[in-house]
Amino acid sequence: MSVEHYENFPVASRLMPPALREPVAAIYWFARNADDIADEGDAAPEARLAALELCRAQLRVIERGGVPDDPIHARLARAVRAWSLPLPLFHDLLDAFAQDVVKTRYANDTELRDYCRRSADPIGRLLLCLYKVDDAESLAQSDAICSALQLINHWQDVAIDIDKNADGLPPGRIYIPLDTMARFGVTEAHLRDARCDDAFRAMMKHLVDDARALMRSGMPLARRLPGRLGWELRLVVQGGLRILQRIEQVDYDVFRRRPKLGRTDWPLIALKALTYR
Incomplete structure (x- = not known):
C-alpha cells in the first residue's frame, strides 16, 4: 500500500524495476503535491483552487512541449515525454482534488x-x-x-x-x-x-x-x-x-x-x- 497522505498510490518499492522508479516517483510527487494543496493546511478554498489551477497551467506547458518552471512539474514533464504518459489522466486527478475542495x-x-x-x-x-x-x-x-x-x-x-x-x-x-x-x-x-x-x-x-x-x-x-x-x-x-x-x-x-x-x-x-x- 502507499504512505502518508496519498493512500491509493503503490509507491515505487524494491519490487519496481529500476528503470521505472523515476517515472513512478514523478507521478507520485505530482499527485502528492496536488493532494496536499487540496487537503493540508488552513488555506481558504479559493486559495486552494487557485493553486490547483497553477498545477493545471503547468500541465498545459507540458502539452505545448515547454518546460515547467517548478521542480515537481519539470520532473513530471520528463516522465511524460520519455514514457508517452497520457496527460488527460493528470487532468482527471486535478479535477478530483479540486472537487474535494468544493464538494x-x-x-x-x-x-x-x-x-x-x-x-x-x-x-x-x-x-x-x-x-x-x-x-x-x-x-x-x-x-x-x-x-x-x-x-x-x-x-x-x-x-x-x-x-x-x-x-x-x-x-x-x-x-x-x-x-x-x-x-x-x-x-x-x-x-x-x-x-x-x-x-x-x-x-x-x-x-x-x-x-x-x-x-x-x-x-x-x-x-x-x-x-x-x-x-x-x-x-x-x-x-x-x-x-x-x-x-x-x-x-x-x-x-x-x-x-x-x-x-x-x-x-x-x-x-x-x-x-x-
Whole structure:
C-alpha cells in the first residue's frame, strides 16, 4: 500500500524495476503535491483552487512541449515525454482534488464512483502505461482495483473525514452516499457523535461487502500480469482486503480505532500474495 497522505498510490518499492522508479516517483510527487494543496493546511478554498489551477497551467506547458518552471512539474514533464504518459489522466486527478475542495457530500453511488474514476483510477492506468499494458480488460480491472482502494480508504477514514471543514459548505466531509445512509437509517449525527449502533454497523457491512466485491472483480488482473508488476499488484490487492478484514474485526466501529495495517499484517499479506491463484 502507499504512505502518508496519498493512500491509493503503490509507491515505487524494491519490487519496481529500476528503470521505472523515476517515472513512478514523478507521478507520485505530482499527485502528492496536488493532494496536499487540496487537503493540508488552513488555506481558504479559493486559495486552494487557485493553486490547483497553477498545477493545471503547468500541465498545459507540458502539452505545448515547454518546460515547467517548478521542480515537481519539470520532473513530471520528463516522465511524460520519455514514457508517452497520457496527460488527460493528470487532468482527471486535478479535477478530483479540486472537487474535494468544493464538494463534501455525495448523493448516490454514481456520484461517488465518478469521483473514484478521477481520483484513483488514473493512477492504475498510468502504471499500466509504464508497463505497456493497454488492453480494455486490463484497464477495466485496474479501475476496479483502484476504485476499491479509494472506497476502502474512505470507509476506514469515516471519523477523520467528518472532522474536515470547508468554508461555506456543510461541516465535515462525507463520502458515504446520502441515499445509502437514508436506506439504513443512518444520519449525519451518527458520524458527528461517533455513534456505532446497529444501523451504522449494517450500513458499514454493506459498504465493506461492496468494496470487497469490487476488488475481487479486478483480481484477475493481478493473477494475469507477470513478474514484478503482478507481485506488486497482488500485495496491493491483499493489503486492501486485509483492511476490510480489520474493519470487520472492530465490528465496524471505525470511530474508536482507525482500522489500518500493522507489522503483523505484512507476513500474512505477503503469503497470500505469494500463493495467489
